[in-house]
Amino acid sequence: MKLNGNYDKVKDSYLFVEIAKRVAAYTANNPQAKIIRMGIGDVTRPLAPVVVEAGLKAMAEMGHAETFRGYSPDSQGYEFLRDRISEYYARMGVKVASHEVHVSDGAKSDCGNIVDMFDDGNVVLVPDPVYPVYVDSNIMSGRKIVYCDGTEENNFAPLPDEKISCDIIYLCSPNNPTGAAFNKTQLAAWVEYARKQGAVIIYDAAYEAFVTDPDVPRSIFATPGARECAVELCYFSKTAGFTGVRCGYTVVPDELCGGKFAKMWARRQSTKFNGTSYIQQRMAEAAYSEEGIKQNMENIAAYRKNAQLISAALDEMGIYHTGGKNSPYIWLKCGMDSWKFFDKLLFDANVVGTPGSGFGKNGEGFFRLTAFNTYENTAEALSRIKKIL
Amino acid sequence: MKLNGNYDKVKDSYLFVEIAKRVAAYTANNPQAKIIRMGIGDVTRPLAPVVVEAGLKAMAEMGHAETFRGYSPDSQGYEFLRDRISEYYARMGVKVASHEVHVSDGAKSDCGNIVDMFDDGNVVLVPDPVYPVYVDSNIMSGRKIVYCDGTEENNFAPLPDEKISCDIIYLCSPNNPTGAAFNKTQLAAWVEYARKQGAVIIYDAAYEAFVTDPDVPRSIFATPGARECAVELCYFSKTAGFTGVRCGYTVVPDELCGGKFAKMWARRQSTKFNGTSYIQQRMAEAAYSEEGIKQNMENIAAYRKNAQLISAALDEMGIYHTGGKNSPYIWLKCGMDSWKFFDKLLFDANVVGTPGSGFGKNGEGFFRLTAFNTYENTAEALSRIKKIL
Numbered sequence: 001m002k003l004n005g006n007y008d009k010v011k012d013s014y015l016f017v018e019i020a021k022r023v024a025a026y027t028a029n030n031p032q033a034k035i036i037r038m039g040i041g042d043v044t045r046p047l048a049p050v051v052v053e054a055g056l057k058a059m060a061e062m063g064h065a066e067t068f069r070g071y072s073p074d075s076q077g078y079e080f081l082r083d084r085i086s087e088y089y090a091r092m093g094v095k096v097a098s099h100e101v102h103v104s105d106g107a108k109s110d111c112g113n114i115v116d117m118f119d120d121g122n123v124v125l126v127p128d129p130v131y132p133v134y135v136d137s138n139i140m141s142g143r144k145i146v147y148c149d150g151t152e153e154n155n156f157a158p159l160p161d162e163k164i165s166c167d168i169i170y171l172c173s174p175n176n177p178t179g180a181a182f183n184k185t186q187l188a189a190w191v192e193y194a195r196k197q198g199a200v201i202i203y204d205a206a207y208e209a210f211v212t213d214p215d216v217p218r219s220i221f222a223t224p225g226a227r228e229c230a231v232e233l234c235y236f237s238k239t240a241g242f243t244g245v246r247c248g249y250t251v252v253p254d255e256l257c258g259g260k261f262a263k264m265w266a267r268r269q270s271t272k273f274n275g276t277s278y279i280q281q282r283m284a285e286a287a288y289s290e291e292g293i294k295q296n297m298e299n300i301a302a303y304r305k306n307a308q309l310i311s312a313a314l315d316e317m318g319i320y321h322t323g324g325k326n327s328p329y330i331w332l333k334c335g336m337d338s339w340k341f342f343d344k345l346l347f348d349a350n351v352v353g354t355p356g357s358g359f360g361k362n363g364e365g366f367f368r369l370t371a372f373n374t375y376e377n378t379a380e381a382l383s384r385i386k387k388i389l
Numbered sequence: 390m391k392l393n394g395n396y397d398k399v400k401d402s403y404l405f406v407e408i409a410k411r412v413a414a415y416t417a418n419n420p421q422a423k424i425i426r427m428g429i430g431d432v433t434r435p436l437a438p439v440v441v442e443a444g445l446k447a448m449a450e451m452g453h454a455e456t457f458r459g460y461s462p463d464s465q466g467y468e469f470l471r472d473r474i475s476e477y478y479a480r481m482g483v484k485v486a487s488h489e490v491h492v493s494d495g496a497k498s499d500c501g502n503i504v505d506m507f508d509d510g511n512v513v514l515v516p517d518p519v520y521p522v523y524v525d526s527n528i529m530s531g532r533k534i535v536y537c538d539g540t541e542e543n544n545f546a547p548l549p550d551e552k553i554s555c556d557i558i559y560l561c562s563p564n565n566p567t568g569a570a571f572n573k574t575q576l577a578a579w580v581e582y583a584r585k586q587g588a589v590i591i592y593d594a595a596y597e598a599f600v601t602d603p604d605v606p607r608s609i610f611a612t613p614g615a616r617e618c619a620v621e622l623c624y625f626s627k628t629a630g631f632t633g634v635r636c637g638y639t640v641v642p643d644e645l646c647g648g649k650f651a652k653m654w655a656r657r658q659s660t661k662f663n664g665t666s667y668i669q670q671r672m673a674e675a676a677y678s679e680e681g682i683k684q685n686m687e688n689i690a691a692y693r694k695n696a697q698l699i700s701a702a703l704d705e706m707g708i709y710h711t712g713g714k715n716s717p718y719i720w721l722k723c724g725m726d727s728w729k730f731f732d733k734l735l736f737d738a739n740v741v742g743t744p745g746s747g748f749g750k751n752g753e754g755f756f757r758l759t760a761f762n763t764y765e766n767t768a769e770a771l772s773r774i775k776k777i778l
Binding site for chain 2: 003005007010020042043047052062063064068070075106107108111113117121140167168199200241243244261267272273275276278279280
C-alpha cells in the first residue's frame, strides 16, 4: 500500500494550529495575561433569536415519530432552504435557480471537495496572499499552482495577466486575508480572462454580507458571462454566525460545462456526502427570513463598527492597510517579519493576530486583524497596540 | 480545463436515486397506494429523549454570548465526545484512545474522503455485493478494483484469497447489504491476510450496535494485530437514529503506518473539513451516556424485533436469506432478476425494497429488506408479500 505522496508536499502544521500552539505556550507561562483574540476569523456574537427559535423547533420535531426526519430526500438540501437562497439572490438582482443551489456543512468542505471535479493535470491560479485551503487542497491532489501577486501596488486586488495560462482560478472577494474587494470592472476582467482561457473560476463569496460599496458585486453571477465559467461558494459562517453550526452552499449554474459540472457535483455529493442536518437547514432557513436577515444585519453592523475602529486607528498611526470597509478583515503593513510581529503583539500587547506570511510570500511583512471580537476588546486591543508601536 | 475523467466511469444514477425515481413514478400514477418502505436504510423512530434534551440545551447556549460556541478547537471534535467514545470501546473490552477518535458529520463523508489518503495506483479489494460508495469513491479517483465474491456458498461472508494482491481492503460487518457478520476467526483471517499483503483495512462498523452474537466482534480492534492495519468508521446514524442529524467518527490507531496515517487524516480534515457542529456533538455525547445508551437500545430492540419477524416469515416461505440476526438487513434470494423483483414488490404489494444487483454482480437474484419501519408496517408488508409470492 502506498500513501498519497502529495501530502508530503504540504507543510506539516496548518497556520491556525501553529498560532494556537504559540498562544497556548504563552498563556501557560503567563496565566494572568488577558489575551485579546483578533486572529482566527471566528465570530463571537450569539445566533440571532429567530435562528435559535427555528433550531429549537426542529430539534423538538426530531423527538416525535410524527415529525421525525431521517436522511434528506437528497444530498443537495431541502427545497425550503434552497428556495430561500434563490430568493436572497433575486433580491440582489442576481438570477440563481433553486436547483442550482447545493447545501453543505460549510466552507472548508465544499472548498476542499470541489477539487475532485478536476483532472489532476490542471494548472491552478491563486492570488497570493490567499486563504491556505485553496493551495493545500490542490497540492494534496498533485496539481501545479501558479500565483498572481497581490501587492501594495495593486492594493491587494490583482488583475489577470494574459501571459499566464491556467485551468482553475480561485477568487475570494471581499478577500481573506486582505479585505480587498473587486469592483465591477475588475471582476468583469477576471470573467473575460477565464472565458478566454477556458478556465473555471471558484469564487469564494464568504464575506459578501459585509459589502456596502454599490460598485462591489456581492456575487460573481452579477457579472455578465460568469454563469458560463464560475461556481460560487458561500457560507452562513460569517453572515449568520454559523461557525459552530456548520452550514453553507455552493451554486453551480446550469451553463457551466454544458451542464456536466452540476451533474458531476451532484454525483460527488450523493456518493461522498449525505446531506446537511435537517436541524441546521431549518436554522439556515430562518436566517434567510426577513426577520432573520434583519437580526443578522445587526450583528454584522457591530462587526463593521469594529472594522472601522481598527481602520481609523491605523490611519491615525499612518499604517498602510487594506480592508475594513467591505470586509471584517484588516490587512496591515507591519514593517517587519510577520511572525516576529505576531510574537511582538502577543508578548507585548497580549493581542493575537494572524501573520501575513501564513497566506503566501506576498503576505510577508503584513498582518491580519479581524473585527469579530467585541467593541470593548477591539478598542482595548487598539489602545495596547498604539502603546507598543 | 479538463474535468476529472474518472467520473465518466461511474454509473450515472446512484442506486437509491433510481429507486426514488421508480417509486415517485408509481405513486404519481397510483396516488391511493399505501407504500411501505423497506428499501433505503433510514430509521423511523424518533431521537432518544436525552439526546433531544441535550440538543435543546446546546441550541439555547448558542443564543447567548456567554455560552455561544464558534469553530471547534480543532476539526477532530470536542474532547467531551471523544472521551465518551473511547469509554464506549473500553466497555466492549477494546482499547481506543480519545485522541485516536476523529469526529465527523457522518458515514458517507468519512467513507468517501478516506480515499484521499491513498495513492491512486493502489489496488482496492471490495466484497461483492457491497455498499456502492466503496466502489464509486475509488472509481472517482481512478483506482483499480478487484472483488471477492460473497455467495450463497459462503453465506455472503467471503474469506480472503491469498492469490489476490491488493493494497486497500473494504470490510463491512455486520454487512450492508447482506446482514452477514464475520465471527472472530473470520476477522482474524482478514487481519492476517491484510498484514501479509501490507494492506490497510477500511472497516465499516456502522451496524455494530445490532450485534448480539458474542462470537461476532463489534469492532475490528477486538482482533489482535488490527491496530497495525486498520481504520474503523462508525456512525450514530443507526445506533442513535442520527440519519437526519449527521454525526459519526473514524478511529485511526497510532500504530497505523507508524503514525503517519493519523497525521495525514488530521491534516486532510483540518484542511478540507471544519469540524462537526457543537450542537450535534452535544447530542452524540448524550447518546453515549448511560441513559442515552439505554434509550437507544430500546429503539434498536424494536428494529431487531422487525428483523426477526422478516426472517421468520422468509423461513416459513422457505426462502434462503442471510442477516436479520446481528443486523437490521435481510438479504433474500428472490429467484429472478433483482429489478424485476423490485417492480413486482412495488406494483403488486406496494412494498419498496432494494434490488441486490445494485450492490454488485453477486447481488443479482437477491434483494434487501430493512427492519427500520414500524412493527405494524413490517407485519403488513410481510402479509402482502406472502400473498404475491
